[in-house]
Amino acid sequence: MYKKKFTPYLFIIPALLLILIFVYIPIFENFYFSFFRMNSYMPGKTFLGLDNYKDIFQNDIFYTAIINNTWYAVISLIFQVGLGLALAIILESKLLGKEKKFFRTIYFLPSVIAIAAVGLMFYYIYNPNLGLLNAVIRLFTEGDFRYAWLGRPNTAIFAIIAMSQWQFTGYIMILLIVSIQKIPQELYEVAEIDGANSFQKAIYVTIPQIKEMILVTGVITVIGAFKLFTEIFVTTRGGPYDTTQVLGTFMYKTAFFYDKMGYAAAIAVIIFFITFTTSVIQISLANRGGD
Amino acid sequence: MSKKLLSLSIVLTMLFIMSFTLTIGAEEVTLKFLHRWTQEPDNSFFEEIVANYEEQNPDVNIDMEVVSNDPFKEKIKIMLGTENAPDVFFTWPGEFTNRFIRANQIMDITSYMEDGWKDTLIDSVVEPFKYEGKIYGAPYRLDAKVFVYNTKIFEEVGVEEPENFEEFITILQKIKDAGYTPIAFGNMFPWAVSHYMGQLNSYCVPYETYMEDLKPAEGDFAHPGYLKALEKYEELTPYFNPSSNAIRHDEARVSLFNGEAAMMYLEIIEIPTVEQQAPEEFKENYDVFVMPWIEGAEGDPNALLGYPEGFVISANTKHPDEAVEFLKYLTGKEVGKKEAQDLYFVNGFKNVVSPGEIPDSVYNTTQLVLETDSLVNWFDSSLHAEIWSVVGSELQKLTDGVATPEEALEEMRDIAEEVRAQF
Amino acid sequence: MTILVLYPMYWVVISSLKTNNEFLSDPLGLPAKLRFENYISAWNQGFSRYFLNSILINIVSVVITVSVGAACAYSLARFDFKGKNIIFFTILAGLLLSPQVAVLPLYKLLIRLKLYNTYWALILPYVGFNLPFSIFLMRSYFISIPREIEESAYIDGCNAFTTFYKIIIPISKPIIASAAIVTSRFFWNEFLFALIFIEDRSKYTVPIGLSHFRNALTTDYTTMLAGITIAALPMIILFLIMQKQFIKGLTAGSVKG
Missing domain, CATH: 3.40.190.10 (Periplasmic binding protein-like II)
Structure with missing residues (x-):
């Protein structure tokens, strides 16, 4: 097929070099950084051993961040995967005719908008005085409702999480629809002969058939929850008083606000372990799905 | 065989090298x-x-x-x-x-x-x-930092520029009773509250002590004046617009311009913005005063925040x-x-x-700067980044009423101690 | 449900066509007259520049990712060579790595390479992080192409490169389009790298430009909302035109922005 032994390598080398230089080396370097005290404007670094990690585990903001990331993951599982699945089943059932393509497009639409744009959109939607949300509430209630959704510690993180549900539920729905479409039609026919109604078909045919995909969407939702950054950065930047910090913004703040690069690298290592293990689960699930 | 591939990679390499070396010359x-x-x-x-x-x-x-x-x-x-x-x-x-x-x-x-x-x-x-x-x-x-106020609202409510802090609280209450927001305040980014604290600290703490405390290697904020400054700030919080932690400084400024709020703590470099953006109505009816002196405080009555x-x-x-x-x-x-x-x-x-x-x-506002002999630095930029980051959060909590002055001060002393240990 | 999805978008678009006074006095009302001037003013206040930057970075990154990725995927799909499994595993494992973990060392690396604050500071890391996915996607497609097609090309005197270029690429257009769309969605969205690796305002991308826009325009709400709409449009249009490839690429990769 090819004459020279090195031909396959010529095809591979550019890609491999780019991946090694810009993905692998930095990630390994990050592990190394996490054992030092260093900052961006002063040359040199001091070896600290595991002190950065010890400090992180004593920092209240770290626990706030983990809790926020977890809330994000749990609520996203319920809405994006749960509601997404329900929508997928409804849209693929025979209840709807041609208009299902229209709904599919509509629900998917928010996920193609840049996260920064969605974040700023909701920054205005949640604004206490001129935001859409309070204006709508004022229509239905007595009195002058001017609640600062993003400015109050008890609602801020949930307001941001709600925004993400708005953006990504349709996205998960599409992933599930595509795998529903791969289910052989005969299975439904058999179920119909057995006298199953739509609900029973969903429970006994659809869900078991797309089990793998449901798990995969669950896993990517969890990974997404721990990679969170832009949504927080453009809305609250972690405020008010650090109540909406997540691991990503906490890392950014320690690196570029506190000037503690090594400490930030240690936070990055923690993000690495969380996202890496979840990804390994995803890959093994996808493989067990046997495609 | 792979001549084309070779030439392609050469071209690519050249492109990279070119992009690296474009800065040479002149x-x-x-x-x-x-x-x-x-x-x-x-x-x-x-x-x-x-x-x-x-x-x-x-x-x-x-x-x-x-x-x-x-x-x-x-x-x-x-x-x-x-x-x-x-x-x-x-x-x-x-x-x-x-x-x-x-x-x-x-x-x-x-x-x-x-x-x-x-x-x-x-x-x-x-x-x-x-x-x-x-x-x-x-x-x-x-x-420098001054209160810019709406003279029409002051006239309507029947109050005048306060001589001291106690009087200040009295007039704030009167303005509130008259249905106006006494002070417009946007504290989404807590540098805004740091300006209040910078001025109040320099009133409540002797100048030399304050300057020593700002040095990250020495500062312990042990002087009781810091607590007093925080308490005085807390006295002001009922007179801010609600949700001040959710509003940006310039968003809050709009309510001063359109006559909803009676005053706002502004930098004199914002006066040009007033001249450019405020409606005529406001431009013709505003004046300024500095933060009223706190009777009996231990700091410098001439201190003016404004570096x-x-x-x-x-x-x-x-x-x-x-x-x-x-x-x-x-x-x-x-x-x-x-x-x-x-x-x-x-x-x-x-x-x-x-x-x-x-x-x-x-x-005239510039003259305020030239007349004083003790300009005091902004509180946020004079603190070590790590101390400021904790203090900024604490001051936002204090603004929302979820932390007391004592708690805020304790956090401040703790982080100052941690940072001291790094030097 | 449909209203819940559409109404926020509608509100942003309709508000972006109001005057600031209309917006402040009645956030829900309709504008007396559609003010497209807001769009012109957003565009002129720097948006044109951010747009150009984003498009430039997007195109270069997509071209490099897809071409370099396709070559690599082809080699992995067709050739047998020493170390193939290790290389494939290395690339595959790249799928598991989160950009956030690399951001601090990358930033130091880019400074050392004198790439910091250039377009390359975004392009190269973007390509690096998106190659594993594109390679993975295209490799499985190339495997499904029958070998006979290439064998006849070799008989006609083509070498490995010309076969790849003349035979494989043309028949793989749909999957290449999918890879291109998914990666460009990532590039258009990317925030963290663009925030840290670029300092010069004239090189900002759309998401970064947009978030700075708010700082400059705090009280000019309607122009800001016009900016948000401009930022959202390109991907919406691309999606509506190429829905099939869009969805195919996303489902094949199962990745989330």
């Missing part, structure tokens, strides 16, 4: 200049004065970059770590600058200053640029003489005159403007 001296005014009219002002300078000095080429305010604080740290750090750049004097001085990133310009330059500048505004007896920069514009902003030179510059010349120009008479006329800002050059050349409100 015999003339190029100075990298960084400021933080992305908005108009300031940005055009800088373009204009830089163009003028290049015309006057054909052998100097100024490479200007702009980064806006909040990101600037993060970006400057990054840039100073790089080899293409700017030669001349904007800074806030005080701890914000001092940490770079400690890291040998900023050039000592004492010898140039003593060569006659210093005599042309106002002493009290050069002082902030000193660190351990040496001078590191020059002021571009003066600043100048200025420019410094990178210690790694390859062209120190040219950079100094450019710095002299930036902070000198020619630019100062234009700055006052175009932007209504006043720099540190002696007698750069006379009354009548600029709006009275600007001229």
Whole structure:
């Protein structure tokens, strides 16, 4: 097929070099950084051993961040995967005719908008005085409702999480629809002969058939929850008083606000372990799905 | 076989190399200049004065970059770590600058200053640029914090400028009772509350003690005055608009302009914004007063919060003489005159403007700065970054009423102790 | 449900066509007259520049990712060579790595390479992080192409490169389009790298430009909302035109922005 032994390598080398230089080396370097005290404007670094990690585990903001990331993951599982699945089943059932393509497009639409744009959109939607949300509430209630959704510690993180549900539920729905479409039609026919109604078909045919995909969407939702950054950065930047910090913004703040690069690298290592293990689960699930 | 592939990779490699080496060239001296005014009219002002300078000095080429305010604080740290750090750049004097001085990133310009330059500048505004007896920069514009108030609302409610803090609280209550927001306040980014604290601290804590506490290697904030300052701040919180932690400073300013709020704590460099953006109705009916003195406090009654902003030179510059010349120009008479006329800002050059050349409100507030002999630095930029980050959060909590002054102070002392241990 | 999805978008678009006074006095009302001036003013206040930057970075990144990725995927799909499994595993494992973990060392690396604050500071890391996915996607497609097609090309005197270029690429257009769309969605969205690796306002991408826009325009709400709409449009249009490839690429990769 090819004459020279090195031909396959010529095809591979550019890609491999780019991946090694810009993905692998930095990630390994990050592990190394996490054992030092260093900052961006002063040359040199001091070896600290595991002190950065010890400090992180004593920092209240770290626990706030983990809790926020977890809330994000749990609520996203319920809405994006749960509601997404329900929508997928409804849209693929025979209840709807041609208009299902229209709904599919509509629900998917928010996920193609840049996260920064969605974040700023909701920054205005949640604004206490001129935001859409309070204006709508004022229509239905007595009195002058001017609640600062993003400015109050008890609602801020949930307001941001709600925004993400708005953006990504349709996205998960599409992933599930595509795998529903791969289910052989005969299975439904058999179920119909057995006298199953739509609900029973969903429970006994659809869900078991797309089990793998449901798990995969669950896993990517969890990974997404721990990679969170832009949504927080453009809305609250972690405020008010650090109540909406997540691991990503906490890392950014320690690196570029506190000037503690090594400490930030240690936070990055923690993000690495969380996202890496979840990804390994995803890959093994996808493989067990046997495609 | 793979000739094409080979040539493709050669072309690609060439492209990379080209993109790396594009910076080489030019015999003339190029100075990298960084400021933080992305908005108009300031940005055009800088373009204009830089163009003028290049015309006057054909052998100097100024490479200007702009980064806006909040990101600037993060970006400057990054840039100073790089080899293409700017030669001349904007800074806030005080701890914000001092940490770079400690890291040998900023050039000592004492010898140039003593060569006659210093005599042309106002002493009290050069002082902030000193660190351990040496001078590191020059002021571009003066600043101070004052209450800007709506005289019509004051008249309507029947109150006058307060003489002391107690009176201040009384008039705030009267204004609130009359249905107005007494103080417009946008504290989404807590530098806003830091301005209150900077002024109150300097009223409640003796000057020398306060200055010592601001040094990250020594500060312990042990003086009881700090608690008093926090308590006084807490007394003000019922008079802010609701959700002040959710609103940005300039969003809050709108409610001052449109007559919903009676006053707001503003920097005098915001007066030009008032002149440009406020409706006529407000422009014709405003005045200013400084934070009322707290009777019986241990600090300096003349203290005024308001440090100048200025420019410094990178210690790694390859062209120190040219950079100094450019710095002299930036902070000198020619630019100062234009700055006052175009932007209504006043720099540190002696007698750069006379009354009548600029709006009275600007001229008069500037005089406040020139009259005081103890300018106090902004609280946020004078604190070590890590201390400030904790203190900023605590002050937001205090504003929301979820932390007490005692709790806030305790957190502040704890973090100061942690930071002290790093030195 | 449909209203819940559409109404926020509608509100942003309709508000972006109001005057600031209309917006402040009645956030829910309709504008008396559609003010497209807001769009012009957003565009002129820097948006044109951010747009150009984003498009430039997007195109270069997509071209490099897809071409370099396709070559690599082809080699992995067709050739047998020493170390193939290790290389494939290395690339595959790249799928598991989160950009956030690399951001601090990358930033130091880019400074050392003198790439910091250039377009390459975004392009190269973007390509690096998106190659594993594109390679993975295209490799499985190339495997499904019958070998006979290439064998006849070799008989006609083509070498490995010309076969790849003349035979494989043309028949793989749909999957290449999918890879291109998914990666460009990532590039258009990317925030963290663009925030940290670019300092110069004239090189900002759309998401970063947009968030700075708010700082400059705090009280000019309607122009800001016009900016948000401008930022959202390109991907919406691309999606509506190329829905099939869009969805195919996303489902094949199962990745989330």
